[in-house]
Amino acid sequence: MSQQGxxxxxIAALCNVFFPGLGFLVQGRILAAIVTAMLVFGGYALFWLVVPAIIGGxxxxxxxxxxxxxxxxxxxVVRDE
Known part of the structure; x- marks a missing residue:
């Protein structure tokens, strides 16, 4: 996964559609996966407060x-000249 697109x-983007943070795990970015999953699920869990749900979305x-x-x-690449 060295190039954009x-x-x-x-595949990572599709994984993130169905489970937030899973795409980051596919790419090997563990911290981003954990933080994203916590923020999105936390925001969705507080859907009745509206603002956290919007932020989660x-x-x-x-x-x-x-x-x-x-x-x-x-x-x-650094060249010594």
Whole structure:
């Protein structure tokens, strides 16, 4: 999953649609998966307060987009001249 829009990123985005944070686990981003799942499920659990549910929905949408546009490991090459 090194390039944006790769098949792995599409699979991760689809995983995030059905279970928030699962796509991040597929990509190997464990902390992002845990935080996303906690925030989304916490927001959805407080649906009667409206605002947390909206925030949970926005974080859910963000997680789908972020998984789809993930660029992977960035390698920086430094040349000694």
């Amino acid at each position: 790769s098949a792995g990123n599409v 926005l974080i859910h949408l963000w997680s789908i987009i972020n998984a789809a546009t993930f660029k992977g490991d960035r390698v920086i």
